[in-house]
Amino acid sequence: MALNFHQLHIFYTVAMRGSFSAAAHSLHMTQPAVTMQIQALEDYFGTKLFHRSTKKVELSEAGKTLLPFARRSIDFMKETDMAMSRYTHMLQGRLQMGASLTFGEYILPRILGPFAKEYPNITVSMKVINTSQILEEIQNHQLTFGIVEAPIQHPDVVTDAVLNDELKLILPAGHPLLEQEQIRMEDALAYPFVLREKGSGTRLVMEQEMLRKGVDPGALKIAMELGSTGAIKSAVESGLGLSVISASSVKHEVTLGLLHVRSIEGFTFTREFYSIYLASTLLPISAVTFLSFLRERDISQWL
Known part of the structure; x- marks a missing residue:
């Protein structure tokens, strides 16, 4: 019998999950099949694992x-898929993913066309749900991966940064601060804000x-918090306050x-979106291809 990657992947999953039954569930295998592969691996090495x-x-x-070598073999396979994904233009398959609200509603739809x-x-099959739901469905194998x-x-x-997003000051039409191209923070703080929940x-x-720029967030006059x-x-458009949200969403x-949309002088509000998936899972090549697309393309041209 020759050593093969499939057995190392099963071994690593059993070690990470702590039981044969949990590993079988994670790998979509029967428990006897997992046991058989581990026994074959133990026969190959001539020792109990x-x-x-x-x-x-x-x-x-x-x-x-053996564990760190199995981990490295999985990492090597992931790197191989990543390197080869740029050549897989005739690739076929269904990509199941979850997306958190801002990414799923305002950013991803503009990326899916070029993709x-x-x-x-x-x-592409996408669920737009909150981060905790995405994590739960990934753990239950209802989703392959998510963007949060x-x-x-x-x-x-596993959590990997895949995309940057910039937040900007959002103002309604006719607001007095629109006379300024770059708005000072002290001027913005003179007006009420409509913000997401704490x-x-x-x-x-x-x-x-x-906080990084020495301004206490407690100085914000919060008119309302919305989910x-x-x-x-809608609240900003109605004149209820200013806000800082993703420029892509407006x-x-x-x-x-x-x-x-305006910038606040001296302040840069940037964040990253992250892909998440189970460490014991080898993503299908369609998922690897999509994540490579996000990392390697100039996404800003479509946002």
Whole structure:
């Protein structure tokens, strides 16, 4: 018998998941099939890789030695897929993904058109849900991967930055501050703000930049807190306050003259969107191709 990557992947998944049944669920295999592959690997090396009991599975000393090599083999396969993804223009398949609200509603739809032109045989199926739901569905294998607005700290999940986004000051038509191309923070703070709820990714970016520049976020006159970008746009358009949100999300309203975008002098509100997926999962080549597309193209031309 020759050593093969499939067995190393199964071994790594069992080690990470802590049981044969959990690994089988993660790999979409039966538990006997997982057990058989681990036994074949142990026969190949002539030693036990796990200590098995009725309650848990633990790595043997030999298993602990093998683990980093199995991890490197998985990383190597991921790197190989990434390198080859630029050549897979005739690739076929269905791409299942989750997207957090801002990315899924305002950014991704403008990217999917150019992506479909380059990869016409990949069908994209997308769920626009919040980050916690995306994480839950990835763990339950209902989604292959997701794009979220903040890094995820989870031992089973890989988080990679894939795209930058810039937030801008949003003002309604006819606002007095529109006479200034670059608006000073102290001038903006004289007016009420309409913001996302406390703890949201958008608001966190704004508050962290204010703190970095020595401005207390407590100085904001918050007229209201709303749970969606769409609600914020409507509130700003109605004259209820200013806001700082993704410039990509107001492109339509700016074209119609309903809202206007300005920079705040000396402040840069930028954030990154992140891909998340299970560490034990090898992404399908369609997913790798899409993530490579996000990283390597000048996305700003479509936003």
